Amino acid sequence: xxxxxxxxxxxxxxxxxxxxxxxxxxxxxxxxxxxxxxxxxxxxxxxxxxxxxxxxxxxxxxxxxxxxxxxxxxxxxxxxxxxxxxxxxxxxxxxxxxxxxxxxxxxxxxxxxxxxxxxxxxxxxxxxxxxxxxxxxxxxxxxxxxxxxxxxxxxxxxxxxxxxxxxxxxxxxxxxxxxxxxxxxxxxxxxxxxxxxxxxxxxxxxxxxxxx
Numbered sequence: 772x773x774x775x776x777x778x779x780x781x782x783x784x785x786x787x788x789x790x791x792x793x794x795x796x797x798x799x800x801x802x803x804x805x806x807x808x809x810x811x812x813x814x815x816x817x818x819x820x821x822x823x824x825x826x827x828x829x830x831x832x833x834x835x836x837x838x839x840x841x842x843x844x845x846x847x848x849x850x851x852x853x854x855x856x857x858x859x860x861x862x863x864x865x866x867x868x869x870x871x872x873x874x875x876x877x878x879x880x881x882x883x884x885x886x887x888x889x890x891x892x893x894x895x896x897x898x899x900x901x902x903x904x905x906x907x908x909x910x911x912x913x914x915x916x917x918x919x920x921x922x923x924x925x926x927x928x929x930x931x932x933x934x935x936x937x938x939x940x941x942x943x944x945x946x947x948x949x950x951x952x953x954x955x956x957x958x959x960x961x962x963x964x965x966x967x968x969x970x971x972x973x974x975x976x977x978x979x980x981x982x983x
Contacts, residue, residue: 778884802856
């Protein structure tokens, strides 16, 4: 099964993507993780991406598309994958189509997590993330010990992107670019809207129902 997760910042994509990937036994391909791995592995594209990230610059589409292409050639992705954070724009979606067509593959489902603006702002305002395992905690899912990750005892951090001044900007960017992808994939009949409000378990059950 080849899946894409769409939804605004704070919708819970990362949390649900990890659960779904584990359930179906397919890799969870997060754009950030893929870029960091390519850089750590020292691939040519990874080195280019690392230099740009170190300089605080955006990694251009041609490099991101190439790194995604490389990730999809891995044996782990042979039976399916779950993309989280890619594509972000229609041009990236077009490039992904070309990458998959070369392999005789296609996107089966696009899971669209829908969450009201007020809920998103509330979630992002209280979100903390483990720098080691990337587990996210919030007001509705706090860690057992304040400020400490339940899994590995690391001190939790607030992502730079979750600072108040960046939150509104990220939501505007989503509406102006990423939200256009909904129409792109709706035309193919593969979009599965899911209510993203509720507990992690409740949302997971809705996703399973949408895919079935």
